[in-house]
Structures are given as C-alpha cells and as structure tokens.
Amino acid sequence: YPLRRAKNINTFLAQASKVFPFHIDVISGQEEARLIYQGVAHYIHHDENRLVIDIGGGSTELIIGKHFKHKLLSSRNMGCVSYTKQFFADGIINEKRFNKAQIKAEQELEVIFANYISTGWQSVVGTSGTIKSILAMLSANDPDQKNITLERLLELKTQFLAAKTIDNLLIEGLSPERQVSICGGLAILIAIFQLFDITEMDYSDFSLREGLLHEMQQKLALKDIRTNTIANLSERNTIDKVHAQRVANTADWLFLQVQKEWQLDSLDNHQLLVWAAQLHEVGLGINSSGLHKHSAYVVENSQLPGFTQQQQTLLSCMIRFYRKRIRLEESPTLLSVP
Known part of the structure; x- marks a missing residue:
C-alpha cells in the first residue's frame, strides 16, 4: 500500500x-x-x-x-x-x-x-x-x-x-x-x-x-517546476501580484534578519515562506471574511505539481496562521510533520 x-x-x-x-x-x-x-x-x-x-x-x-x-x-x-x-x-x-x-x-x-x-x-x-x-x-x-x-x-x-x-x-x-x-x-x-x-x-x-532524476536535474539547473506551479495558481485566482510580491519581499527580509539567530538553515523552508506570502490572498475569490482560512483551504486542496505532501501541508499552514493566534489544534497534521 x-x-x-x-x-x-x-x-x-x-x-x-x-x-x-x-x-x-x-x-x-x-x-x-x-x-x-x-x-x-x-x-x-x-x-x-x-x-x-x-x-x-x-x-x-x-x-x-x-x-x-x-x-x-x-x-x-x-x-x-x-x-x-x-x-x-x-x-x-x-x-x-x-x-x-x-x-x-x-x-x-x-x-x-x-x-x-x-x-x-x-x-x-x-x-x-x-x-x-x-x-x-x-x-x-x-x-x-x-x-x-x-x-x-x-x-x-x-x-x-x-x-x-x-x-x-x-x-x-x-x-x-x-x-x-x-x-x-x-x-x-x-x-x-x-x-x-x-x-x-x-x-x-x-x-x-x-x-x-530529471526533476532533480531541473532543480539543480534552477528550473524548479514549483515556481511555475505558484505562478499558475496565482494566475487562476487573479491575485494582486504587485501586493503579493510586496508581502513576499517583506517576509523574505524578515527571514534573513532572524535566520542566523534562530538557526533557520533550510533553504527550502525559506522558499516556502516566500511562496506562502505570494499566495496569502489566493482565497479572496471565496470571501474576504476569513481570508486566511479560505486561502489555506485552496492551497491544501489544489493540485500542486512539484510539491511533496509535507511541503503542501507547511505551505497551507503558513497561510492559515499568518493572521491571529496560531492554533495548532486546528491543524493536527502540522504537529507531526518532521
């Protein structure tokens, strides 16, 4: 199985x-x-x-x-x-x-x-x-x-x-x-x-x-299919790309300020943070009320070529909790992600 x-x-x-x-x-x-x-x-x-x-x-x-x-x-x-x-x-x-x-x-x-x-x-x-x-x-x-x-x-x-x-x-x-x-x-x-x-x-x-093996070769050549996946999802959901990129740039800057002190060594998690910021309003077409929940739902349940199940879970959770208090009980799968 x-x-x-x-x-x-x-x-x-x-x-x-x-x-x-x-x-x-x-x-x-x-x-x-x-x-x-x-x-x-x-x-x-x-x-x-x-x-x-x-x-x-x-x-x-x-x-x-x-x-x-x-x-x-x-x-x-x-x-x-x-x-x-x-x-x-x-x-x-x-x-x-x-x-x-x-x-x-x-x-x-x-x-x-x-x-x-x-x-x-x-x-x-x-x-x-x-x-x-x-x-x-x-x-x-x-x-x-x-x-x-x-x-x-x-x-x-x-x-x-x-x-x-x-x-x-x-x-x-x-x-x-x-x-x-x-x-x-x-x-x-x-x-x-x-x-x-x-x-x-x-x-x-x-x-x-x-x-x-071909996918790994593409990533080494800086041709990560996940970049296209994020762009396509943004396009399908008519995201304000200028605003989304401003938020992504801010998240990127904040990450770099604390990276050494917090020992954040994973380049992949750094990239996931940037992508989460780019998609934080992907659920706006559903309703502006509870936007973070709708956006997280869209990401969690969409087909995202190139992403593993763990990466998709982390991406969804970062979007879900970018507003208000982090409630891990609302996302039990995150607790057991290594």
Whole structure:
C-alpha cells in the first residue's frame, strides 16, 4: 500500500527521521503520476497524445500527455498487492474472483472515464514491474511478442485459472517475487483494456525513477517546476501580484534578519515562506471574511505539481496562521510533520 495513505504517516516520518540519515519526501498520487509521465516522455518520443499506465502495489496511475506536457493525471486506489489481498487472499484463483476484481477496477476508473475518452490518445505505453512481468510471460514462448494485446491478456488469464492457486502459477517469465501479487495486477490491466477499448500497449522501462532524476536535474539547473506551479495558481485566482510580491519581499527580509539567530538553515523552508506570502490572498475569490482560512483551504486542496505532501501541508499552514493566534489544534497534521 502507498505510504501516503497511512493514517499515521507523519508519526512514522517523525520517527524515521531520527534513524534515517536522509530527508524523506512523500509525494501525492497526482505528483507520482506527473513524475511517471516525465520519466516516459524524456526517453520515448511521440508526436501525438499518449496514454501512460503504471500499475503499482497499492495504486495505479493513468496519464494522458503530448510531448513533455501532461494533459490529464489520475492516481486510482487499486494496485496489484491490494487487489490480490482483497480478491485472492487465500491463494485460490477462479473465474468469479477474477470477475469481481475486474468489476471493482472498472468502478474505480468510472470517475475518470469520460474525461479520458474525450481527450483521447493515439498510443498506449505501460510501465512498472507488474506490466513488465506480464509482458515477460507473454513473450516467454514468443520472442517476437513486443507489446501487450487484450487477446493475449485473456489467454494469460486462462492459464491463471487453470493453475487454480497462486502457488501453482509456475509460468515461464514470472519471478517468485511477482508471483504472489500478479493476479491483482492482471485483473486491473484487463479491466483497463476492456473499459478504455485498448487494442495494444507498448512497454517502457522508464518511469517514476527517471522522472524524479530529471526533476532533480531541473532543480539543480534552477528550473524548479514549483515556481511555475505558484505562478499558475496565482494566475487562476487573479491575485494582486504587485501586493503579493510586496508581502513576499517583506517576509523574505524578515527571514534573513532572524535566520542566523534562530538557526533557520533550510533553504527550502525559506522558499516556502516566500511562496506562502505570494499566495496569502489566493482565497479572496471565496470571501474576504476569513481570508486566511479560505486561502489555506485552496492551497491544501489544489493540485500542486512539484510539491511533496509535507511541503503542501507547511505551505497551507503558513497561510492559515499568518493572521491571529496560531492554533495548532486546528491543524493536527502540522504537529507531526518532521
């Protein structure tokens, strides 16, 4: 299951930070989807819309984009591990269980179906270990099999049903590590193919890791996507940019005056303060009364490409408490952010 869905995630991160020598960032499902697409886009080039699919252990990401720009992002709460535990917990494989898993996956996808069909795509690319394992099984006896089709997926499903149990899934191309969770992954992939009427899918080894590496390279080159995210959010909410920048400049000056004395060494937190100041009136379109609360709500619940969950929480809290007394009980998640 994704760490981001854990109820005690911030408690875990606080404890982990005491023993782990590196900072831990937890990304949202939307951010994971964006990074997956960037990983594919920077290594595989298409001139038309493409649908990218990544089936993980606890979530499945679906992205439509063109060149380096995504158009639609979605992360659904269904994965090979979670679905195998839900529908094949005792290791028994049969038609009824497969159908239940596929129906559940289709229901999970219904909410995005209309927008994705309306946007459309001309090619489909699959990533992740689950899809790689499925392709390995399909091509084990056919080296010329370079892509995945619905027909071959249904043939593979028949092989799974014939095995009757997960322990008996001794199929060439399937590793022991993947064997225990592959049933849920196959059910999800068949559901996606059938619901979106996909005829064939190519595979890419490039995914989240490559997208993250590219993002880090961009930051080192001072091309932080978060700057564009803040600018776009400001633009969409018609913020008084001149006033917002005056407030940001003041916050920046105050930070520098106390930075040494208060031992404020985090450059990232310094930048978050400046961005919070730039967005402090982002909720003005809702109501001028209780502006700080409305602005914090907008920031907390918006899609902010480039920001981790912790960064988005801190950004929202700085805006929430820039006026009046700080009431930490109103933001319990802030108390456990490491």
